Amino acid sequence: MTHRPARRTRLPRRTLAARTLGVSALLLLAACTAPPPLDSGFVPQTTVRVSGPVTVFAADSLREPFGKLSAEFEKRNPGAEVTFRYGDGAGLATSITGGAPADAFAATGPGTMETLTDQDLTAGPPATFVRNEIQIATLPGNPQGIVSLADLARPGVKVALCDETAPCGAAAQRILTPNGVTVAQPTYAPDGESALAEVQRREADAALVHRTDIRASGGTVVGLTFPESAPAIDNLPIARLKHAPHAEAAQAFVDFVRSPDGRKILTDAGYLAP
Structure with missing residues (x-):
């Protein structure tokens, strides 16, 4: 018995065009109803000028x-x-x-x-x-070998802290208290700049201050990042x-x-x- 190849049914041009138009419409509808992109976290620069x-x-x-x-x-x-x-x-x-x-x-x-x-x-x-995040500031070379938050509780280590009313002080307490770290020899300063000054004058071995305070010091102190600071990022x-x-x-x-x-x-x- 001779097998004839199956015949393919041609769609009329009008039907094919309608189907193509339908698919295009569906694609357009999907594009219109798609959720907006996630907020990228910044505002694009505008060309609008103000005075x-x-x-x-x-x-x-x-x-x-x-x-x-x-x-x-x-x-x-x-x-x-x-x-x-x-x-x-x-x-x-x-x-x-x-x-x-x-x-x-x-x-x-x-x-x-x-x-x-x-x-x-x-x-x-x-x-x-x-x-902004809290870092441990020390003199270059880290004379006391401070490598962790727990080292601030070592006997003989003097630590400059900001007053709790200052942002750096409030953030420091959100780090020290939950981790059960009690600074052995604390001193208190009104702000981060003053706390860093104690380290620069060698009146303190370390300070808990914001990384921006350390960056502004011009290299007179260095900063140590530590994992316990993550929950206190401002x-x-x-x-x-x-x-x-x-x-x-x-x-x-x-x-x-x-x-x-x-x-x-x-x-x-x-x-x-x-």
């Missing part, structure tokens, strides 16, 4: 990198002028709640920012623009204020801080990307 004044309240530890940020922002926005009011974050937040005129606020921790969000004073949720938030007198310029400055170019300035100062 006029911007008043930014910022924690004192941000003075150096924010000075560089404002210089670059003003260079890119001729006619813009950024004015800073630096100080203790909690005090600045209190001033804003009391009616002090400001356009944006940058804090060294979410707790300070909550003073404003609790009273609905920010224009939307604050955004983390950088992070997220630094920034926000435009809800009743900002110069809202457009303020938002442009906040966006620049969070942009790749702004983040580069901050990471060069020792901060960690979000």
Whole structure:
């Protein structure tokens, strides 16, 4: 018996075109309904230019990198002028709640920012623009051979700690207490810079301070990273204020801080990307 090859049925051109159109429509629908990409953590640099004044309240530890940020922002926005009011974050937040005129606020921790969000004073949720971590600072060469958090409890090792009211002090306690480490010979300083000064003067063998304090020391001290510091990493938030007198310029400055170019300035100062 002779086998004939199976015949393939040709679809009419009109039917084939309809099917092709249907597939294209489905693909287009899928593209339209696909979930948006995950937030990359930074704001793309915009080409929109702004001018006029911007008043930014910022924690004192941000003075150096924010000075560089404002210089670059003003260079890119001729006619813009950024004015800073630096100080203790909690005090600045209190001033804003009391009616002090400001356009944006940058804090060294979410707790300070909550003073404003609790009273609905920010224009939307604050955004983390950088992070900071605690390191063990010693003199170059590490004379006492400190290699771990537990070494700070060794007899004879003098450790400079920040006061608990300072961000570096609060972070240090979130590390020491859960790990059961009691510093044998502590001294206390009002901030990270003062704690580092004790190490530089050889009045302390080590200090628990933020990595940005160590970076700012110009190599007079070195920093040791240790695993127990991970739960105490600080997220630094920034926000435009809800009743900002110069809202457009303020938002442009906040966006620049969070942009790749702004983040580069901050990471060069020792901060960690979000």
